[in-house]
Amino acid sequence: MNSALEFVQQAFDYIVIGGGTTGLALASLLSLDKDVKIGVIEAGQRKDDDNILVPGLIGKVLNDPEYDWSFLTVPQPHANNRRIPINRGKVLGGTSALNYMAYCRGSRVEQNDWKKLGVKGWGWDTIDRVTKASERWTPPDSETASLHWANKAVKNHGRQGYVKTTAYNYYYDLAKPFFETMNELGVATNHSEASGDLIGVWTYTASIDAKTGARSYSTNAYYDNVSHRPNITVLTDALVTKIHLRNEGAGSHCATGVEFLKDGRLYTVQSRKEVVISTGSLQTPQILELSGIGNAEILNSLGIPVQVDLPGVGENFQDHFVVPMGAELTGKHHLTVDDLSSPAFAAEQMRLFKATATGMLGSTLSTLVFIPARQFIAPTRFAEILSALDTALKSPEIVNSPWKKWYEVQRDWLENDGVAQLEMILFPSWTHAGCSREGAKHYQMSVFLQHAWSRGNIHAISQNAEDYPRIDGCTLESPADIDLLMLVEAVKYAFNVMRTGALGALTAEIVQPKPSWSDDEIKEFIRNNVKSAFHPIGTASMLPRSSNGVVDDNLKVYGTSNLRVADASIFPIHLGTHPQATLYGLAHRAAEIINEARLEEGIQARL
Numbered sequence: 001m002n003s004a005l006e007f008v009q010q011a012f013d014y015i016v017i018g019g020g021t022t023g024l025a026l027a028s029l030l031s032l033d034k035d036v037k038i039g040v041i042e043a044g045q046r047k048d049d050d051n052i053l054v055p056g057l058i059g060k061v062l063n064d065p066e067y068d069w070s071f072l073t074v075p076q077p078h079a080n081n082r083r084i085p086i087n088r089g090k091v092l093g094g095t096s097a098l099n100y101m102a103y104c105r106g107s108r109v110e111q112n113d114w115k116k117l118g119v120k121g122w123g124w125d126t127i128d129r130v131t132k133a134s135e136r137w138t139p140p141d142s143e144t145a146s147l148h149w150a151n152k153a154v155k156n157h158g159r160q161g162y163v164k165t166t167a168y169n170y171y172y173d174l175a176k177p178f179f180e181t182m183n184e185l186g187v188a189t190n191h192s193e194a195s196g197d198l199i200g201v202w203t204y205t206a207s208i209d210a211k212t213g214a215r216s217y218s219t220n221a222y223y224d225n226v227s228h229r230p231n232i233t234v235l236t237d238a239l240v241t242k243i244h245l246r247n248e249g250a251g252s253h254c255a256t257g258v259e260f261l262k263d264g265r266l267y268t269v270q271s272r273k274e275v276v277i278s279t280g281s282l283q284t285p286q287i288l289e290l291s292g293i294g295n296a297e298i299l300n301s302l303g304i305p306v307q308v309d310l311p312g313v314g315e316n317f318q319d320h321f322v323v324p325m326g327a328e329l330t331g332k333h334h335l336t337v338d339d340l341s342s343p344a345f346a347a348e349q350m351r352l353f354k355a356t357a358t359g360m361l362g363s364t365l366s367t368l369v370f371i372p373a374r375q376f377i378a379p380t381r382f383a384e385i386l387s388a389l390d391t392a393l394k395s396p397e398i399v400n401s402p403w404k405k406w407y408e409v410q411r412d413w414l415e416n417d418g419v420a421q422l423e424m425i426l427f428p429s430w431t432h433a434g435c436s437r438e439g440a441k442h443y444q445m446s447v448f449l450q451h452a453w454s455r456g457n458i459h460a461i462s463q464n465a466e467d468y469p470r471i472d473g474c475t476l477e478s479p480a481d482i483d484l485l486m487l488v489e490a491v492k493y494a495f496n497v498m499r500t501g502a503l504g505a506l507t508a509e510i511v512q513p514k515p516s517w518s519d520d521e522i523k524e525f526i527r528n529n530v531k532s533a534f535h536p537i538g539t540a541s542m543l544p545r546s547s548n549g550v551v552d553d554n555l556k557v558y559g560t561s562n563l564r565v566a567d568a569s570i571f572p573i574h575l576g577t578h579p580q581a582t583l584y585g586l587a588h589r590a591a592e593i594i595n596e597a598r599l600e601e602g603i604q605a606r607l
């Protein structure tokens with residue numbers, strides 16, 4: 001719907017703010033009950049073009065204002081004062097329309113450890129159940145599976161859900177050598193990576209429709225199934241500016257409606273039951289603060305009347321950090337993504353994709369490996385890093401911190417061989433001005449820190465919702481410099497991978513960084529190149545209120561009776577994986593919680 005006037009005239013039971021990955025899935029699921037009316041307000045527009053639907057075009061519309069919010073952090077002192085980009089989808093479907101389609105599951109250990117932080121009811125068994133409920137998996141055909149290993153473990157997948165997933169059917173000629181090299185280095189192929197144990201080397205299940213070859217995302221997987229229903233209405237191109245709260249006394253506030261800006265005019269739409277914020281980790285804290293929920297000091301400084309003093313809002317920002325490395329391949333015969341820069345080859349691949357849903361454009365191409373700390377860091381070096389960390393963890397600042405518990409959990413994970421601290425992704429493309437050689441073929445090896453210790457924050461900078469929030473990732477600011485030291489070890493391990501066995505035989509030269517560099521030179525390279533892996537979480541954490549929590553176990557914002565959050569901001573601690581599968585699971589769990597609350601309300605009313 002495009003008319004704000006018609007939208008505000010409707011009587012909605014539930015209003016979902018943000019029609020993104022989690023929000024649009026949740027709204028669609030709530031609408032399955034014809035007795036409730038759902039309104040969704042999304043800042044972006046619907047765009048179902050090739051840029052979104054063709055898997056091989058990933059990255060093409062990043063930073064295009066028609067599709068992307070294109071956030072930047074403030075200058076990061078530990079990353080040589082660079083401002084680090086964090087892309088976010090500004091279209092119906094949110095970031096699920098822009099992401100790289102890795103549909104990966106978390107780990108049993110990490111998910112179960114949420115309870116050590118005081119979170120109840122969100123262990124692996126629950127998340128596994130709801131994530132499977134979201135998935136509609138098509139097993140790879142035997143030819144795809146035989147190109148090299150591709151996941152066929154039926155028991156780990158949902159078959160009746162919404163998000164279509166499968167193994168992509170095109171692999172480049174580096175994938176198999178990479179598997180062989182990792183195996184040679186003692187990292188096993190994981191034949192069951194969605195089982196709660198993700199350690200090992202594997203190719204990922206992708207959120208791709210096996211029949212059409214197109215991206216499956218929140219919009220076509222969920223919303224298109226229900227958009228014909230009269231009880232769900234999506235208003236696009238409308239920016240929510242605040243939530244109206246009524247003070248109910250006894251420290252509780254009730255969300256009565258939502259204010260939004262459309263075509264230069266402000267409107268308010270009423271809600272009869274609940275409001276759910278699903279604007280993602282970067283914008284959810286801003287909406288809470290604009291509505292008077294947050295750290296009282298920050299709200300006062302912005303002139304926003306305090307409704308609920310909740311110091312955790314916008315804090316606990318966590319991300320996966322990534323450092324890209326580049327290498328030149330031996331020979332020129334390899335087919336890599338860089339070949340798509342030839343218009344004739346790109347056109348041929350597009351014709352192939354449109355006709356048969358195959359070829360390079362049907363694939364996101366990446367191959368992954370997940371490794372625990374003890375497998376990529378030499379024992380003596382690891383002991384030195386841990387000893388420095390343990391000293392830092394005894395500082396009063398950390399001992400007295402409300403976040404103390406998650407430091408304890410993260411410390412345990414460092415020595416747990418079931419928890420990946422490093423992810424490496426091999427991608428057959430690398431072009432860097434001045435570094436890659438004209439006419440040569442290249443690949444990129446990226447190292448990802450899966451459990452950074454840095455904690456950033458995000459806050460509104462004014463009362464104006466159109467002003468982007470201030471994002472401080474506090475990149476590489478961690479106790480005892482552990483994030484930087486772990487990345488140095490990750491880079492050195494990657495050098496080893498790139499020089500060993502079958503992959504080593506295909507690597508003519510590691511171009512950047514150089515294996516000959518000293519640790520200090522590698523550190524400087526990391527500071528100059530570390531990026532966001534685009535997995536921000538934590539800024540409205542599900543934690544006890546005494547631990548700086550923002551929402552309770554039922555996703556309800558503390559100090560409110562009917563305001564919830566459902567998006568990546570509620571993750572209290574990072575999972576060492578790509579988040580979208582868990583977020584679709586979150587949408588299903590949120591729908592269960594909201595439906596249970598309504599049934600409970602009905603029962604109470606009848607008594």
Ligand SMILES: Cc1cc2nc3c(=O)[nH]c(=O)nc-3n(C[C@H](O)[C@H](O)[C@H](O)COP(=O)(O)OP(=O)(O)OC[C@H]3O[C@@H](n4cnc5c(N)ncnc54)[C@H](O)[C@@H]3O)c2cc1C
Pocket residue numbers: 017018019020021022023041042043044062086087088089090091092093094095096098099100101102103104238239240241278279280281283287465533534535536566567568569578579580581583
């Ligand atoms: C380039 C890229 C690649 C990625 N690749 C992967 C991958 O391969 N696998 C994976 O698992 N994850 C990947 N991710 C991360 C993953 O996609 C995100 O973590 C996830 O989609 C976030 O979902 P969300 O529901 O929290 O927020 P979003 O999907 O971002 O939804 C938020 C929605 O709220 C809307 N909104 C914001 N503010 C307002 C407002 N004031 N008023 C109205 N609407 C508003 C936004 O427009 C958006 O639609 C990637 C991310 C990026 C950027």
